[in-house]
Amino acid sequence: MLDLVAHKVHDESRQGESYAPQNPDNKVYTRKFYIESYGCQMNFADSEIVASILNKEGFGATRNLEEANLIFINTCSIREKAEQTVRNRLQEFRKIKTQNPGTLIGVLGCMAERLKAKFLEEEKLVDIVVGPDAYRSLPKLVAEASEGHKSVNVLLSREETYADISPIRLNSNGVSAFVSIMRGCNNMCSFCVVPFTRGRERSRDAESIVRECRELFENGYREVTLLGQNVDSYYYTPPYSQPEEAQPVTFARLLEMVAQISPLLRVRFSTSHPKDITRDVLTTMAAYENICKCIHLPVQSGSTRILQLMNRTYTREWYMRKVDEIREILPDCSITSDIIAGFCTETEEDHQETLSIMDYCQYDLSYMFFYSERPGTLAQRRYKDDVPLEVKKRRLQEIIEKQNQLSLNNYKKDIGKTFKVLVDGDSKRSADDWVGRNSQNKVVVFPKKGTTCQKGDYVNVKIKDCTQATLFGEVV
Ligand code: SAH
Ligand code: SF4
Ligand code: F3S
Numbered sequence: 352m353l354d355l356v357a358h359k360v361h362d363e364s365r366q367g368e369s370y371a372p373q374n375p376d377n378k379v380y381t382r383k384f385y386i387e388s389y390g391c392q393m394n395f396a397d398s399e400i401v402a403s404i405l406n407k408e409g410f411g412a413t414r415n416l417e418e419a420n421l422i423f424i425n426t427c428s429i430r431e432k433a434e435q436t437v438r439n440r441l442q443e444f445r446k447i448k449t450q451n452p453g454t455l456i457g458v459l460g461c462m463a464e465r466l467k468a469k470f471l472e473e474e475k476l477v478d479i480v481v482g483p484d485a486y487r488s489l490p491k492l493v494a495e496a497s498e499g500h501k502s503v504n505v506l507l508s509r510e511e512t513y514a515d516i517s518p519i520r521l522n523s524n525g526v527s528a529f530v531s532i533m534r535g536c537n538n539m540c541s542f543c544v545v546p547f548t549r550g551r552e553r554s555r556d557a558e559s560i561v562r563e564c565r566e567l568f569e570n571g572y573r574e575v576t577l578l579g580q581n582v583d584s585y586y587y588t589p590p591y592s593q594p595e596e597a598q599p600v601t602f603a604r605l606l607e608m609v610a611q612i613s614p615l616l617r618v619r620f621s622t623s624h625p626k627d628i629t630r631d632v633l634t635t636m637a638a639y640e641n642i643c644k645c646i647h648l649p650v651q652s653g654s655t656r657i658l659q660l661m662n663r664t665y666t667r668e669w670y671m672r673k674v675d676e677i678r679e680i681l682p683d684c685s686i687t688s689d690i691i692a693g694f695c696t697e698t699e700e701d702h703q704e705t706l707s708i709m710d711y712c713q714y715d716l717s718y719m720f721f722y723s724e725r726p727g728t729l730a731q732r733r734y735k736d737d738v739p740l741e742v743k744k745r746r747l748q749e750i751i752e753k754q755n756q757l758s759l760n761n762y763k764k765d766i767g768k769t770f771k772v773l774v775d776g777d778s779k780r781s782a783d784d785w786v787g788r789n790s791q792n793k794v795v796v797f798p799k800k801g802t803t804c805q806k807g808d809y810v811n812v813k814i815k816d817c818t819q820a821t822l823f824g825e826v827v
Pocket of ligand 2: 543544581624
């Protein structure tokens with residue numbers, strides 16, 4: 352398996368990292384591509400598909416912009432700021448293009464889908480525009496662009512899942528990998544651009560998912576994260592040609608199939624829409640020790656009135672009962688969230704309800720944003736973006752402070768407990784320490800001295816101290 356180094360996960364601080372080849376086969380490539388990714392884990396997983404498609408065409412990856420024949424930027428449209436980051440980056444690519452006029456610049460992902468051919472008018476330096484469902488056409492588009500024709504393919508598909516393409520793992524630590532299980536989203540949250548950029552929801556062939564996870568395990572990986580905008584609505588119906596006993600596969604069943612590969616393979620998943628996570632999923636999680644006890648359950652707001660305007664399809668009380676159900680079936684489970692401050696018409700009372708639902712749910716971590724109006728969404732068409740920016744920012748700050756408090760309290764409760772930790776590698780701060788994560792996805796740092804463990808091993812660590820984002824302990 353060809354491996355590339357340099358990749359990263361969904362985390363605002365790590366946006367935009369590039370990839371470079373490790374090249375174990377010592378193959379020398381005369382044509383090279385450079386790729387940089389922004390946005391969610393799905394986009395990073397897609398870049399691994401793109402790398403695989405380009406590699407088959409004889410392009411090697413490089414981390415050095417100057418030696419690249421192709422420069423790709425995999426983009427995100429979720430908030431205005433995400434798009435601005437991409438535009439700024441494109442301006443930096445302009446210098447490279449001036450030095451090497453033959454270099455082709457391609458825009459991939461959600462911004463490509465949103466802006467389509469308009470991108471070519473707005474950003475003259477761009478040669479290729481490709482939407483998330485059109486990556487198979489990249490070889491053709493690159494060939495056209497090499498001949499001087501700007502090329503665009505932003506067709507969305509109802510079927511494409513890239514099921515048969517083996518992703519090239521980019522900058523993986525060799526322990527943990529993302530596996531895409533579905534694409535698109537059929538929910539219509541009024542603030543969200545994803546249904547427009549990613550198209551209709553479709554589930555990937557269950558067998559191909561299990562095969563990919565098994566291969567990862569056989570290649571030494573010890574953790575897979577099953578990815579989708581709404582994993583709990585995964586539903587795969589085998590084609591008619593299969594035997595009659597072939598049953599549709601639900602998300603709970605898929606989780607079980609992946610968990611059964613080996614007790615040594617940890618299984619995670621993201622993201623769950625609160626309306627779709629079933630009791631079946633929770634009881635399956637409880638039944639398998641290797642299905643990690645961590646649920647990302649974005650609440651968005653604590654006010655029923657705002658949730659209705661957001662078209663989230665649940666109320667404050669309904670969401671709280673869902674959290675009760677999780678706590679009842681999975682007492683050790685961590686719960687994390689996404690929260691939006693200052694959605695259209697949000698009052699101080701609504702905002703207070705968001706703060707109080709956070710207290711109720713005791714989130715271990717949240718991704719927090721202020722509302723950013725997106726062109727074409729239901730909210731943009733129907734509601735006025737009427738909360739002043741200073742108010743949005745102040746409310747967001749209060750939400751962040753609340754989350755910091757909750758995280759610290761939660762982490763403090765772990766002092767004295769012993770966790771099974773999967774070792775990810777050296778701690779960023781010191782090569783004398785290992786860093787890993789427990790089942791709840793909390794980062795655990797512990798001294799190497801006196802231990803014999805290696806990257807990819809499981810060890811029991813007793814927690815002695817913490818910050819709001821890290822547990823510190825010792826191997827027992
Ligand atoms: N499919 C996932 C979310 C994907 S987007 C889910 O339903 O949970 C990730 C997060 O970005 C969302 O949960 C939301 O909190 C935030 N987000 C989406 N659109 C936004 C907007 N217009 N302004 C601010 N935040 C937004
Ligand atoms: Fe966007 Fe809602 Fe779909 Fe998540 S579930 S991607 S927030 S529309
Ligand atoms: Fe962004 Fe597209 Fe993901 S808009 S968050 S990259 S699905």
